[in-house]
Amino acid sequence: MNSLLNVGNTGTPLTILEKSTYAQWLKSQNQSAQNWLEKTSYQGEGLALLPSFSVGTEGSLSQAIFVVDDASHYFSCGNLITQLPLGQYKLEATPEHQQAICFAWLIGAYQFSSYKTDHKEKKLPSLTVEEPTLVSNAIKYAEATALVRDLVNTPAADMMPENLGDTAQSLVDSFGGKLSQIIGDDLLTQNYPTIHAVGRASANQPRLIDFTWGNKQHPQITLVGKGVCFDSGGLDLKPSAGMRNMKKDMGGAAHVLGLARLIMSHDLPIYLRVLIPAVENAVSSNAMRPGDVITTRKGLTVEIDNTDAEGRLVLCDALAEAENDKPDLIIDFATLTGAMRVALGTELPGFFSTNDEIAEGITNAGSKINDPVWRMPLYQPYNDLFKSSIADMTNCSSGPFGGAITAALYLQKFISKETNWVHFDVMAFNVRPLSGRPLGGEAFGIRAVFDYLQIKYN
Numbered sequence: 397m398n399s400l401l402n403v404g405n406t407g408t409p410l411t412i413l414e415k416s417t418y419a420q421w422l423k424s425q426n427q428s429a430q431n432w433l434e435k436t437s438y439q440g441e442g443l444a445l446l447p448s449f450s451v452g453t454e455g456s457l458s459q460a461i462f463v464v465d466d467a468s469h470y471f472s473c474g475n476l477i478t479q480l481p482l483g484q485y486k487l488e489a490t491p492e493h494q495q496a497i498c499f500a501w502l503i504g505a506y507q508f509s510s511y512k513t514d515h516k517e518k519k520l521p522s523l524t525v526e527e528p529t530l531v532s533n534a535i536k537y538a539e540a541t542a543l544v545r546d547l548v549n550t551p552a553a554d555m556m557p558e559n560l561g562d563t564a565q566s567l568v569d570s571f572g573g574k575l576s577q578i579i580g581d582d583l584l585t586q587n588y589p590t591i592h593a594v595g596r597a598s599a600n601q602p603r604l605i606d607f608t609w610g611n612k613q614h615p616q617i618t619l620v621g622k623g624v625c626f627d628s629g630g631l632d633l634k635p636s637a638g639m640r641n642m643k644k645d646m647g648g649a650a651h652v653l654g655l656a657r658l659i660m661s662h663d664l665p666i667y668l669r670v671l672i673p674a675v676e677n678a679v680s681s682n683a684m685r686p687g688d689v690i691t692t693r694k695g696l697t698v699e700i701d702n703t704d705a706e707g708r709l710v711l712c713d714a715l716a717e718a719e720n721d722k723p724d725l726i727i728d729f730a731t732l733t734g735a736m737r738v739a740l741g742t743e744l745p746g747f748f749s750t751n752d753e754i755a756e757g758i759t760n761a762g763s764k765i766n767d768p769v770w771r772m773p774l775y776q777p778y779n780d781l782f783k784s785s786i787a788d789m790t791n792c793s794s795g796p797f798g799g800a801i802t803a804a805l806y807l808q809k810f811i812s813k814e815t816n817w818v819h820f821d822v823m824a825f826n827v828r829p830l831s832g833r834p835l836g837g838e839a840f841g842i843r844a845v846f847d848y849l850q851i852k853y854n
């Protein structure tokens with residue numbers, strides 16, 4: 397990915413314009429260029445290639461222009477790199493637009509081809525940009541995004557708890573830090589009953605991945621990610637359509653690994669802890685059953701109403717542990733509910749927060765960097781919807797309404813009053829291709845959160 401974007405100012409000029417400024421730009425061009433654009437019926441939208449009209453170089457490519465609605469939008473130029481002829485270009489764009497363009501240039505090159513036997517690496521053009529920090533930042537954002545996509549796109553058979561552990565380990569190998577894992581029955585002896593209960597029916601042992609990075613003197617942020625490597629639904633098995641894409645149910649884990657990568661690669665002055673309960677929600681004779689009661693790490697008892705509401709179960713023990721060292725902020729990411737998709741659709745992640753200022757900060761950062769997120773309410777009266785007659789609560793509401801809220805309220809029971817907590821319920825998947833965003837695994841909200849953290853802690 398790196399060689400596609402370099403520091404420098406050599407190459408064919410690539411001019412990025414907005415529709416509103418195109419007419420003015422056109423007037424400033426020489427007559428030959430104006431004629432060319434007119435005679436080739438260029439409509440002032442998308443890509444146009446301009447030949448040289450000078451003696452000696454006539455007919456060679458002298459300039460490329462790319463006209464978009466909003467050049468500050470992070471994916472406006474998402475299909476530029478695959479449309480341009482091979483060669484080296486130099487970026488000509490307003491300074492405010494350059495960060496978004498550089499990111500889109502790189503992420504537009506993303507493809508998931510590991511499982512295609514006839515795949516030939518497509519040669520792509522390269523771009524030079526004068527400002528070195530623009531280049532290095534774009535690479536960091538694009539690499540974090542590609543990591544999330546790769547992890548989600550990888551089939552469950554190759555992305556089991558062990559593989560998530562290996563991914564976390566390789567981040568620690570690259571950026572420093574300390575990693576430990578609690579695996580299989582050790583989860584019981586070390587008091588992680590719900591992680592064990594959800595994961596015990598799988599041939600791939602459940603585990604809690606735990607790593608820290610940075611200087612302990614800095615404010616601590618703890619990230620928690622739902623790592624359900626495949627969600628069959630357990631005994632309350634999902635119907636086939638609902639199960640089809642459940643390799644993505646470790647999307648929360650992928651998001652926190654991507655976010656951790658952003659934090660570590662920028663060397664943000666925070667002390668980071670990442671907790672990933674990683675399991676497969678499988679079916680076997682030892683699977684947890686509807687009606688079983690589990691005593692969670694925190695001591696609260698939960699009656700299993702539906703084994704398909706497993707995400708909140710693995711998260712609740714991890715959140716209880718996250719509370720232990722009193723971090724400044726806990727942020728979790730999870731592909732937690734279908735209900736959140738019903739509420740906001742697949743492209744807008746919803747989040748909940750116990751702190752208004754943090755929620756506003758994340759929302760604003762997201763709008764600025766075109767990573768929109770939407771706050772949802774922790775509406776307390778809905779706690780009544782998952783009461784149990786024999787335990788402290790059930791793991792889900794039996795009714796069809798407010799599912800994303802009741803899931804968040806379930807998690808909130810494991811967060812103490814003083815804790816700043818943010819919970820993201822994400823899709824982790826593009827169900828339709830958009831510019832720079834192919835079908836399949838996708839990162840939602842990590843640029844918003846990272847930019848918020850950068851503003852607050854840098």
Ligand code: BES
Binds near residue numbers: 704731732737799
């Ligand atoms: N992983 C799913 C939620 C999900 C489904 C996220 C589709 C994104 C897209 C989760 O474990 C689940 O199955 N939730 C159930 C909860 C229900 C049983 C209360 C759901 O949303 O239907």
Ligand code: ZN
Binds near residue numbers: 627629704705706
């Ligand atoms: Zn489920």
Ligand code: ZN
Binds near residue numbers: 624706707732
């Ligand atoms: Zn799930």
